[in-house]
Amino acid sequence: MHAQGEHNDFTTYGEDEYLQIAEIQHYQFCPRQWGLIYLEHQWAENVLTVEGTLLHQKAHDPEIKEKRGNRIVKRSLRVASPRLGVVGMCDVVEFIRDETGIRLPAYQGRYRVLPVEYKRGRPKEGKEDIFQLTLEAMCLEDMLVTRIDEGCLYYGETHHRLTVPLKGAIRTQIEKTLQEIRNFREHRQTPRVxxxxxxxxxxxxxxxxxxxxxxxxxxxxxxxxxxx
Ligand code: SF4
Known part of the structure; x- marks a missing residue:
């Protein structure tokens, strides 16, 4: 295991050091909830099973098609960032025709990248969903060598799609939060709150x-x- 602060742009994380993108959502909601799920695995099944079922339902959502007008829609897209040491899955990534965007193999033109995260409830007071969406965007940026300035959160209970700006201090906060999670994980310590x-x-x-x-x-x- 690497010591705190040892990582930089030129250091890669070992396989066992990778964090799941979803961890940041649980940690931001409550660090203790994260510890109960990811350190004390006896309780992980409750939450993760539900999340897995929901993802499965979304993957079969007939409303989601592969191509819609000027956009290509990809579901359940696996992403990772060796720089951040995280891995996970984006519910939906839309590639929208835009001449300032990136090129995609097998498609003509250029496309802007828009991550969309599906949530079963309604918009929350906390920033946990925004953290997860932003971390997904950061992974996509690293993989596709592009910049993603906004994403969307879709809430099942309100049937509302919220556009979220992904600029500013939140990226620094996310990197700091990832480091906090690593510290707790390294010490096998479930946070008390x-x-x-x-x-x-x-x-x-x-x-x-x-x-x-x-x-x-x-x-x-x-x-x-x-x-x-
Ligand atoms: S303190 Fe316990 S019950 Fe409260 S949000 Fe955190 S994990 Fe859940």
């Missing part, structure tokens, strides 16, 4: 909260639950 608003909707709450609350008095626990 305070109860948060997201606990209510967290799929791991039944497993996590009793443990989190172990050091509290029953009164403090009840006050915490009531004040949510």
């Amino acid at each position: 305070k109860r948060r608003r997201g606990c209510k909707s967290c799929s791991l709450k039944d497993l996590c909260l009793p443990e989190l609350s172990r050091t509290k008095s029953a009164h403090a626990y009840m006050m915490g639950v009531i004040s949510e």
Whole structure:
């Protein structure tokens, strides 16, 4: 395992050092949720099975076609970035005809790249979905040698497609977050956090909260639950 800060543009990550793109979404929602899923694998199956089923459904969505007018649509596209040490899958990547874009083998003209991430719920208060989408875009940029300034999040509950700018400080935040995840992973340490608003909707709450609350008095626990 490489020491913290050892990586730079000229260093590659070993196979066992790669992170899944989806990890950043869980970590950004709650570092503890990430630890429960990716370090303490006994609980990973709950969440990942659901996600796998949803991906499967999306892959068979009859609304998604391979070619629509001026755009080519690719589903379930595997991506990776040796520079960032991450690997994963984009739900959908659209290549839109645009003379400022890149060339694609077997197609005429140039195309702009637009990642689209599908989510079953509605837009969230936190940035976890934006982090995941941006990291997907960063992988695509590295693989296709292009720049991606926006992506889309599609929310199943609201049937709404949100255009998200992918510029600015978020990329630096993502690289910092990846480093934090690596540090926890290296020390095999599940982060401890305070109860948060997201606990209510967290799929791991039944497993996590009793443990989190172990050091509290029953009164403090009840006050915490009531004040949510
Ligand atoms: S229940 Fe709360 S603290 Fe525990 S993993 Fe879920 S969001 Fe994090």
